[in-house]
Amino acid sequence: MVTAPASGKQRKRWRVANRRATDGVIADLLRRQGICSCFVLMPEPYWPKHQNAYLLSSAHANGSLLRIECRRCRVTRFFVPSDLARVFGDIEVDDVARKMRCEKCGEKWSMRISMELPMAAQRATMTIRRLDRIYHVKRVTWRDLVGG
Ligand SMILES: [Zn+2]
Numbered sequence: 187m188v189t190a191p192a193s194g195k196q197r198k199r200w201r202v203a204n205r206r207a208t209d210g211v212i213a214d215l216l217r218r219q220g221i222c223s224c225f226v227l228m229p230e231p232y233w234p235k236h237q238n239a240y241l242l243s244s245a246h247a248n249g250s251l252l253r254i255e256c257r258r259c260r261v262t263r264f265f266v267p268s269d270l271a272r273v274f275g276d277i278e279v280d281d282v283a284r285k286m287r288c289e290k291c292g293e294k295w296s297m298r299i300s301m302e303l304p305m306a307a308q309r310a311t312m313t314i315r316r317l318d319r320i321y322h323v324k325r326v327t328w329r330d331l332v333g334g
Pocket residue numbers: 256257258259260261288289290291292293296
């Protein structure tokens with residue numbers, strides 16, 4: 187192990203070089219284990235599929251609402267993009283439908299999504315489904331051990 191230089195600029199350069207070296211070692215290790223190293227280098231778990239991906243954050247920024255409809259039971263609800271981003275992360279608007287399930291019939295494949303940009307007056311009369319709370323369920327498993 188080489189020690190870091192004491193002075194500022196040199197020290198910064200050393201740190202960058204050393205980080206790159208460490209990344210390389212981890213990537214090599216993972217490749218040898220047959221695990222793709224890509225996830226190590228990705229800063230976020232979700233990566234847009236293309237450059238012009240329309241993310242929930244963009245939809246929120248322009249004041250859109252997401253209209254999500256179940257084609258099977260014709261239930262339509264309006265969501266605020268930032269609420270959905272809190273649940274799913276800042277994913278592409280197109281990917282939201284795949285992550286949702288109809289509360290009424292339980293179907294996943296039947297969800298259709300579109301964006302709406304209502305006027306303020308219109309929005310004031312709309313029923314919008316807002317995120318109430320996120321709670322975590324604690325689950326435990328047990329196992330029997332001879333002699334404890
Ligand atoms: Zn349904």
